[in-house]
Amino acid sequence: MASSTEINPYEADPEKIPTTDRYVAEPLYGRCLPRTNDFKPDLRHVNSRSPKSLQYWAFVLEQCNASNRIYENIDGGRDVFALGGVIIKSSHLRERLEGRRACRNYSFADKNELQATAIAKRSLTSVKLRVPEIYFADKINDRDVLVQERIPGVGLNITWQYLSQDQKVAFKEQARGILNQLRKIKPPNALNHAAYLEPDPDPVYHRGIQDVEADILFSSENADSHLCFMHNDFSMSNTIVDQDKIAGLVDWEMAGYFSYKTAAEVHVKIRSPKRENYAALNLPEDFLEDLMFWSNIYA
The missing domain is CATH 3.90.1200 (Aminoglycoside 3'-phosphotransferase; Chain: A, domain 2)
Incomplete structure (x- = not known):
């Protein structure tokens, strides 16, 4: 960890976050520094629902655990995970969903996001603004899962x-x-x-x-x-x-x-x-x- 006097406001390297940083305990939250060995999705399975693709995304989901969880939804909704070059939203770590968000049907929001990002990409190129690619938005084990690109930079x-x-x-x-x-x-x-x-x-x-x-x-x-x-x-x-x-x-x-x-x-x-x-x-x-x-x- 770096000292607070050395911090670059846009530092995304977890090893260089100062100990005084408000988010030092969550180094993956809101920070993304691409690395050559980062996980990257197999493009053959992007937005595919074939049996082989669903098996692939289920395997990807297995790589998401408490160690790379950047947001825990204690109200029964989806947690958020950072896995290399992707962000994954899923509730798979909970056997039972309990809480005020447990009844949410995320498929509406996920389908909305898929359409919205497509519109935004076509329209925001002139301002050089990146919009995340959506790699998967469907159910795995009867739970809604969203996998999207992790954009380099800092929140x-x-x-x-x-x-x-x-x-x-x-x-x-x-x-x-x-x-x-x-x-x-x-x-x-x-x-x-x-x-x-x-x-x-x-x-x-x-x-x-x-x-x-x-x-x-x-x-x-x-x-x-x-x-x-x-x-x-x-x-x-x-x-x-x-x-x-x-x-x-x-x-x-x-x-x-x-x-x-x-x-x-x-x-x-x-x-x-x-x-x-x-x-x-x-x-x-x-x-x-x-x-x-x-x-x-x-x-």
């Missing part, structure tokens, strides 16, 4: 602790540029209402979103008809950065055709911390401003 939420104010402002401006690029993508002519790419009759049940989010997105009172393609979860943790540039955007499961105004409302009310939740802690104003900094990227 913006990870590197935030080391950035200057000027760097933070620059990243916000880059995010706004990406949002403006996305809003140029219009829905098919036949679509005249807000919708995910994969039709979902009950996103609260299937996706685990809050009722208030569903109301913002789909309420009949939402009369904004200026629909465009929105990522709809543009959080710092989904933003991969490298050398002062946003290098990638991941987790497109919530993407769809929504108005820019609606996506902004979801971002502020659902995705961002709320100042009032910290009122009793008497935190310094500069700390609170930094905490809320990403909440107005849609401004």
Whole structure:
């Protein structure tokens, strides 16, 4: 481990993370440094459901355990694993699923992600933004499994602790540029209402979103008809950065055709911390401003 004075904000090598880093105990979380011996998926089995391919992906899943788990879902949902050049989302380590997320049907989100990444790749080449390849999105042993590309770089939420104010402002401006690029993508002519790419009759049940989010997105009172393609979860943790540039955007499961105004409302009310939740802690104003900094990227 390196000392904090030597840290490069975009350091992705686990061996060079300083002991004072907020995420030092989770060296694989939000950091990806490609290596020649990294696991890479066999392209013959990408998005294939043949018996041989399902057997292959089951073998890949067996390589995911507590040692390379970067997120444990204690509510009965899927854990997240980092295996070489891929990210794998699966609940296979649990014999029984228990908790408020145990009933989630991830197939809706996975199909949505598959479609959304395809649209994003075609549209974001001009801003040189990487979108992860989806290698597998189907069931193994009757559990939904998603395997996607792991984009090199560092999560913006990870590197935030080391950035200057000027760097933070620059990243916000880059995010706004990406949002403006996305809003140029219009829905098919036949679509005249807000919708995910994969039709979902009950996103609260299937996706685990809050009722208030569903109301913002789909309420009949939402009369904004200026629909465009929105990522709809543009959080710092989904933003991969490298050398002062946003290098990638991941987790497109919530993407769809929504108005820019609606996506902004979801971002502020659902995705961002709320100042009032910290009122009793008497935190310094500069700390609170930094905490809320990403909440107005849609401004």
